[in-house]
Amino acid sequence: CQRADSLDLANKHDSRWPRQNSLSMKEWDIPYDELKLFEVIGTGRFGTVYRGSWHGAVAVKVLHVLSDDCVPLDTFKHEVATFRKTRHENLVLFMGACMKPPRLAIVTSLCKGMTLYTHIHLRKDKFTANKSVIVAQQISQGMGYLHARGIIHKDLKTKNIFLENGKVVITDFGLFSVTKLCFGNKLVQSLRGDSLGIPAGWLCYLAPELCRALTPHASLHLPFSKATDVYAFGTVWYELLCGEYPFKSQPPEAVIWQVGKGVKQSLANMQASRDIKDILMLCWSYRSSERPDFPHLLTTLQKLPRKRLARSPSHPVHLSRSADS
Numbered sequence: 193c194q195r196a197d198s199l200d201l202a203n204k205h206d207s208r209w210p211r212q213n214s215l216s217m218k219e220w221d222i223p224y225d226e227l228k229l230f231e232v233i234g235t236g237r238f239g240t241v242y243r244g245s246w247h248g249a250v251a252v253k254v255l256h257v258l259s260d261d262c263v264p265l266d267t268f269k270h271e272v273a274t275f276r277k278t279r280h281e282n283l284v285l286f287m288g289a290c291m292k293p294p295r296l297a298i299v300t301s302l303c304k305g306m307t308l309y310t311h312i313h314l315r316k317d318k319f320t321a322n323k324s325v326i327v328a329q330q331i332s333q334g335m336g337y338l339h340a341r342g343i344i345h346k347d348l349k350t351k352n353i354f355l356e357n358g359k360v361v362i363t364d365f366g367l368f369s370v371t372k373l374c375f376g377n378k379l380v381q382s383l384r385g386d387s388l389g390i391p392a393g394w395l396c397y398l399a400p401e402l403c404r405a406l407t408p409h410a411s412l413h414l415p416f417s418k419a420t421d422v423y424a425f426g427t428v429w430y431e432l433l434c435g436e437y438p439f440k441s442q443p444p445e446a447v448i449w450q451v452g453k454g455v456k457q458s459l460a461n462m463q464a465s466r467d468i469k470d471i472l473m474l475c476w477s478y479r480s481s482e483r484p485d486f487p488h489l490l491t492t493l494q495k496l497p498r499k500r501l502a503r504s505p506s507h508p509v510h511l512s513r514s515a516d517s
């Protein structure tokens with residue numbers, strides 16, 4: 193679109209975008225024509241992910257850019273500039289991006305395993321407490337690295353965590369603000385409907401301060417922070433241990449109201465040691481300042497006494513086949 197072009201032109205002269213940065217950004221610019229796209233792996237709220245080829249197997253997330261949208265290219269480029277700083281074994285490998293509107297796409301390594309979401313919610317695989325701890329430690333490591341680099345994930349959830357032969361790979365970090373800009377109007381429209389058309393399985397990751405910001409007329413400038421990532425991690429920890437979402441089967445309005453007021457999912461029926469429940473309660477703290485950071489979580493997880501992790505064989509978490517080992 194015309195405004196996107198003029199934005200692009202403006203960016204070339206943008207003082208916030210130093211020349212040196214523009215030059216190094218070119219290294220990450222993948223011409224769309226160089227990509228081979230095969231089958232669709234899946235479609236999310238903001239883009240369609242294809243299995244692709246670019247010097248080998250890759251995943252290509254083509255962002256949904258509505259034709260009448262004018263994509264703020266500098267926002268996208270800033271996100272891309274952030275991704276290239278990430279090198280960690282628990283993070284998906286960022287390979288580059290197509291940065292010429294309307295074709296905006298993110299190219300990453302292709303994850304071979306299944307997501308934690310598939311394991312937990314579709315296959316109903318059971319994670320023993322020990323395995324849950326190992327997975328949680330790896331998530332904490334990857335997230336601790338992101339935060340140390342000043343990157344907030346903004347969309348940490350089991351759908352964005354792959355398990356590849358026992359190794360955790362986190363995807364989709366930092367993209368929320370870009371994707372919301374491309375597709376934001378639709379998301380806002382869905383919030384304006386008669387009932388809140390919020391994607392299933394998203395709300396339970398939102399910290400109280402995010403739930404309170406979710407007004408129907410908000411432009412979705414949600415106050416994401418490192419602490420909101422920690423809250424989301426708490427929900428992942430709960431799913432690993434219980435095999436379901438917190439506030440399961442409750443309507444979105446009820447979840448928003450309760451979380452916004454500081455009500456937490458009850459742990460009364462959860463058979464787990466105090467230490468395990470304490471991690472949940474800390475991550476789900478109403479006040480963001482009371483939530484631990486990821487290095488602290490990692491230390492806590494490492495200190496969990498092994499014998500106290502063993503649970504009664506009557507606990508459903510341990511009964512059936514275990515997840516990816």
Ligand code: ATP
Nearest residue numbers: 233234235236237238239241251300301302303351
């Ligand atoms: P949402 O958009 O609400 O976050 P989502 O996570 O399902 O939902 P996408 O992130 O667009 O949406 O992912 C679409 C599909 O592509 C999912 O099935 C996801 O597991 C898969 N996928 C994403 N990245 C990769 C990757 N690097 N390798 C393999 N599959 C991937």
